[in-house]
Amino acid sequence: MDQNTLHPQIKAAYRVLETGEPISRAEAVQLATLPGELALDLASLANKVKNRYGSGGEYLHACSIMNAKSGVCGENCKFCAQSRHNHADIEVYDLVNEESVLIEARNCISEGVSHFGIVTSGYGYKKINPEFQKVLDMIDRLHKELPELSVCASLGVLGEEPASALAAHGIAHYNINIQVAPDRYHDLIADTHTVEERIETIKLLRKNNISVCCGGIMGVGETMLERIDMIYALQELDVSVIPLNVLVPINGTPLEGNAPVSVADIVKTFAICRLAHPHKVIKFAAGRETIMKDFQGLLMLSGANGYLTGGYLTTRGRDIADDRRFAGQIASFN
Secondary structure (H helix, E strand, O other), X not given: OXXXXXXXXXXXXXXXXXXXXXXXXXXXXHHHOOOHHHHHHHHHHHHHXXXXXXXXXXXXXXXXXXXXXXXXXXXXXOOOOOXXXXXXXXXXXXXOOHHHHHHHHHHHHHOOOOEEEEEEOOOEEOOOOHHHHHHHXXXXXXXXHOOOOXXXXXXXXXXXXXXXXXXXXXXXXXXXXXXXXXXXXXXXXXXXXXXXXXXXXXXXXHHOOOEEEOOEEXXXXXXXXXXXXXXXXXXXXXXXEEEEEEOOOOOOOOOOXXXXXXXXXXXXXXXXXHHHOOOOEEEEXXXXXXXXXXXXXXXXXXXXXXXXXXXXXXXXXXXXXXHHHHHHHHHOOO
16 A cells, blocks of 8 residues: 555554554544545554554454353443343353353364353452352363363452452453443443442452453444543553454343444544554454444454454354354455
């Protein structure tokens, strides 16, 4: 692509490709105002940056998760089917047993996915209680029987003791999303807990040298500029993996009637996130198949270098084997 023909704001952002230094927030705001017709030019730059600095090319970070405890959550997150404040029709069950987790993890390994996450509904664990101890036992069992597996977890807000215990038990990544710009969390996501509690958990995890997977969700009522605020909040927290979700409106939740975000805006969000985080894993999670449909390949060429495969807790995802073929097709572009 001839840089001389590019829009001046995109041309200026090419310095990320040359230096590996992220764009400033002011530059991101300017890129966010570009018309949709320029989204592909921005995506092309983000893809080049991904390939040079973000372990791009043929490598895509793939992970799968298991809903190990479902429903009856006391938090009132507006997008979530598992909240008891909402009225979604989902399966509800307590923490599963070790054998169930082991079966799911073995399926991941057999399909070539090496990152596997244990996810539980609920506020989290400020102390090590009997249920949290069972999760630790699951982690130990997975390490023992599947040593090639990277075991991850998403268990909500943590206190010092549980965070330290996860480090001692060799957790690979811990997921806890800030979802939106921090100053919009109370209005757009939940008011039964605060984003500060999540941020404090992230700081505890990093203090214990645990790699943090933290991102957000598009389509909950935020503006494009507020998405940029979230992207730079993640930069300040220096997380390792950034999952970006697109809202899948679920019947029975307050957001069931939300209008979809435009493809062009989602492309720009992914691209700007890559330019702000040149060296991180940026992972496309929920919304790939159900919302993006024919455009999900475009998102994987807009700066993402990872994806969540299989199910998304209460919504169906894509078959892992299909995603492996999909990843191979994406690699042919890089």
